[in-house]
Amino acid sequence: MAERGVGDRPEHLTPVPTPETVPDAGLLLASVARGDEKAFGKLYDLVTPRVYGLVRRVLRDPAQAEEVAQEVLVEIWRNAARWDPDRGSATAWIFMIAHRRAVDRVRAEQAAGDRAARVAAASVDTPYDEVADEVAVRLERQQVRHCLDALTEVQRQAVTLAFYQGHSYPQVSELLRVPLPTVKSRMRDGLIRLRDCLTPEVAA
Amino acid sequence: MTDVHSLIGAYVLDALDDIDRATFDRHLRDCEVCRQEADELFEVTARLADGAWSVPPPRLRDNVLAEISTIRQLPPTMVARPQPRSRRGMRLVAAAAALVTAAGAAVAVYTVQDQRVRDAQSRLEAAQASEARVRSILGAPDVQTRSETLKSGGRVTVSSSRLQNAGVIMLTADSAPAAGSVYQMWTIRSGAPASAGALREGQSAAVQVVEGLPAVSNVGVTIEKAPESATPTAPLDALVNLA
Secondary structure, eight states: OTTOOTTSOOGGGSOOOOSSOOOOHHHHHHHHHTTOHHHHHHHHHHHHHHHHHHHHHHHOOHHHHHHHHHHHHHHHHHHGGGOOTTTOOHHHHHHHHHHHHHHHHHHHHHHHTSSHHHHHHHHHHSOHHHHHHHHHHHOOOHHHHHHHHTSOHHHHHHHHHHHHHOOOHHHHHHHHTOOHHHHHHHHHHHHHHHHHHHSOOOOO | OOOGGGGHHHHHTTOSOHHHHHHHHHHHHTOHHHHHHHHHHHHHHHHHHHTOOOOOOTHHHHHHHHHHTTOOOOOOOOOOOOOOOOOOSOOOOSHHHHHHHHTTOOOOOOOOTTOOGGGHHHHHHHHHHHHHHHHHHHTOTTOEEEEEEOTTSEEEEEEEETTTTEEEEEEEESSOOSTTEEEEEEEEETTEEEEEEEOOTTOOEEEEEEETGGGOSEEEEEEEESSOOSSOOSSOSEEEEOO
8 A cells, every 4th residue: 555645546446467477558558658669569469359359349340340449559559648557557548448439439330320220129139148148258257257247137237238238328228128327326336346346355 | 316426337338428428527527536436447347348358350460550650649648727718719618517408417517617707607698508509409309410539539429400500519539639739620511611619728528509500511620729720720630421
């Protein structure tokens, strides 16, 4: 807890360390912020499978995913100096950008009207357990899976439908046939529960 | 009764529409504790992202590295503080917050930044008038919405109604341009651009009513030298096609 003040982010919320001896995304991103292209290459290798995986998961279409992943990675380069380590880990910042870009693409398509109906129809037919299972199976991290399982049904579905499928909260409300305010609070509660579950034991 | 803060989960999951997102961004700017909560929850979603691995096409690496070698990096964001400036261009007063009401979500409490006490009342009236106009446009039965991402990061959404013969431009940038630069919005009619107003320095979100918008073919966004430019400077940061 050394340098962090009482009002600061609690220690247990600092980025979860990666066990393997892989390069540290934060150090790399800090170098990238100073224009280090070599560091960017390393950062690319470190995060791109996850960036691409996430974007592809949301968009489904591999060609679009590739396009959006490229936008995301270029944005990381452009904006690297704007990452604030005091506010969060490098990976959180990177995936935040990736997820937002992917969802923006989904929304743009829906606004253009060529996908909304299809997506809605297809999603309604998707059994939710299947969705959650599919998510869970792909989750390599046992802990994340375990923590998702610890959520209530509606919490888990609200979180995964929004995060992995890019549904807006009114869409989630429609899909789950749960009122809007309930969806909002389940999303928040679900994330808070995940946070608490994913948190390593706080050292006494 | 909507408590803006209750949207935090949906915000972190990117499950908000542009209007709610702009509102929430504004809420975060004014609330340190909320920012911390959002930051914590983004760490959680990063863990969810961890699970989604997929091998990218090999050419992606070359493409990205080639592209970044031609792209200038942005400077760090300076601490944004409200700057008393002349109000040329437009009167933009917490309009994003005002939109909460437009979206049918109860009363928004909004703060009016960099506002001197003596003209507080007139600004407030302007904001209320503008809010009512925004509501009437967005509530029109024939309203059409188009949206584009900003190259600099963020989004511009244009809603237009022929019945109202007006439209609303909503700009939500991820961050304000570098010091000395501002976002400026343009309407393009028969190939001729006209300014639809410029944001102030340090400002990254705006909602602007444009009367007669349905006659326009495109809405563009550029980054210009503060306070605003007479003509748009290439390249366009975004171009929304309304035709």
